Amino acid sequence: MKLLDTLHRWTGGLIGLVLALLGLSGTILLYEHLWIGFPGTSDPLRGDLTTVAATTERLMATPGAQGIIYADERFGLHQLRLGKEAGAYASQSGDIVTRWASQWERPELWIFDFHHHLFAGDSGEWVIGIAGLCGLFFVISGAILWWRTRRTFQFRLWPKRMSRPSIVWQHRDLGILVAPLLLISIVTGTMMIFRPFALGVVAPFGPVAETAKALDPPKYKGGPLAEKPDYTTMLTEARRRFPDAEFRILSLPRGPGDPISLRMKQPAEWLPNGRTTLAFDAATGEVLGARDALKLAPGAQAFNMAFPIHASKVGGWTWRTVLTISGLSLTLLGSLTVWTFWFRRPKQVKRPAKKALAPA
Template identity: 25%
Template sequence: MRRTLMSVHRWTGLILGLFLAVEGLLGAWLVIAEPLDEWLHPEILQSQPQAGSEPVGLAAAYDAVSEAHPDRPIWLLMQPDEPTGVYKAVLEGHHGPRVYVDAYTGAVLGERAAFSTLETPIRVIHTGEFGGAWLETGMGILAIAMLGLAITGIVVWWPGWKWLRTGLGLSTASLADLSRDGHRWAGLIGLPFLAIIAASGIYLIFHHAVQDTVHAVTGEETHFPPPIELAEEAGPMPPDHVRAMVASAREAVPEARITLLGFPTEAGRAVQARMRYPGEWHPIGNSRILLHPDSGALLAAYDFQEAGPGDYAMDHLYPLHIGTYGGTAARTAHFVAGLLPTLFLLTGTYIWWRRRKLRRKRARPRGGGARAGSR
């Protein structure tokens, strides 16, 4: 059994190792992309807090973007999550231009195309979004492979309690020893983070299948958003309507902070708000509110803290995937974990190549005796 698992571990790593290494590097980049982008472009991505002043609010930011781009509908508007942050608006759709508004003056600071940011193009590749459903499924298969490598790696390594001390050794006597022990130690240290990232990645790709399975086990019947059809046309709305939406969202989940408003791009769709509780792991919160696009009235609400155990657990998987559950320490650990598949690919390939070379060497006749006897 152990030999079979070793073969599975080895060949899975050799066949899929390059793809896993690329995925890991892309994921590591996404961990640092946003703060790096803010550092490189403070003129559009940072506000200067004014003494005694408060942020202008989502309605004022919506108004500023609408005035600057009257013919381009706002698709998404995000609240800054730091005192030096800016309001971020996305125009027209998912990959539309980004517009940035100063949090204290309400002035439009600038605009960028989606793929000129440090995060969007890498995220599109990392998730397989650019290749459609089939490539996203392939990314899910890579996540399953990563989880399988983590599990089989620990099983084939386990030396037993008697030889545990030997199994935990670290030798630097040769490149072969360093590769073998470095591969082992990187796997042992990175195992919890790699397992978390892989398991949560499986959920993110196969979201509906996992959700249906969990609901079948727990008996929960949460299906959000519910189907809602409205007659009013979608499009730019007066700031008073946005204020009404903000008020409705706050009334629905009074202890949470509104982080995002998503506006429909077609008629008959509701506006969606996201809400975040203090200390919640998710960067924009898991609570979701549906609002009437004309009146701002509440249509439906999903309160994260009132969810059943299955939904509550699944709501934590995205933060576990991106490392927002433990502040800077967790984000750093996830960044390092993203580098580990490259280390595994290099050391694992070297170990395999060297063992294969040694087997061939042992299989050769010694001393040329075979040639001498054949003359």
């Protein structure tokens, strides 16, 4: 038990700040649709084919346009991708509301980049994934360590005093209260980064090999991108195949021979941008393939629920409040852990040296 306590403290001291910052940034992102204050953010969704097709043709004619993230019921503006970091928000009629040349001009973009990549791309994802595994260890080991002192439990949102014993006491008792919430946030977040971990979590839903195959996107090859792709025809075909689905993301080819991709969201899907996809030949606009997310392997469908749960894209205000408690608790627990470990460590008690007895 002493070894477990030592591992719990040292791991918290080393990785606690990362978890605290992830908890804080994640909590802020839960409410991003409320603090982006441009005209049109609260407009009702206009998802009819005529409106979406006309707007798509207009926006994709913008120089440098690479794709569109379509408006949804929570956020009434389209996001136009104009390059690696450049972009714009546009109304559902196709009028540009604002532009940016770098993500640093939009708080919601750089906070998202920090929360998902720590501003370090794939390397940052690895750090976050490791922090997630450490967080999972904290929750489990903390519950085990708390059991010994369960009779002294007291509910505390904040330490009684900013002394090390009071902070440790509050950390222990608050930690056990929010442990189930932290477990959900950490597990779902880590699933999106470490595929082997995710496959282990969803293993009860079906064979791992079947799930892994379903999660790998199909590959298609087509011709070079046409000078003026017929987006209206593509969207019309997509709506014919999936009449109840919303248009979510349109993406131009990333490389030669790659298709134009369209993601849609069917009503039964939890994932906000859906996993129902169509691939169109970039040269002719013909359908190369389509994938119905509701017909994927059960394990893949379970995996697709991780992000909506993690980011409060389901459950309304009730679940968003629950995740807010989880994020703020992680911020508080992680930051105070680092502070006490590095700046409030117990002082070593100096014992007086014993005097040697004089020889008789």
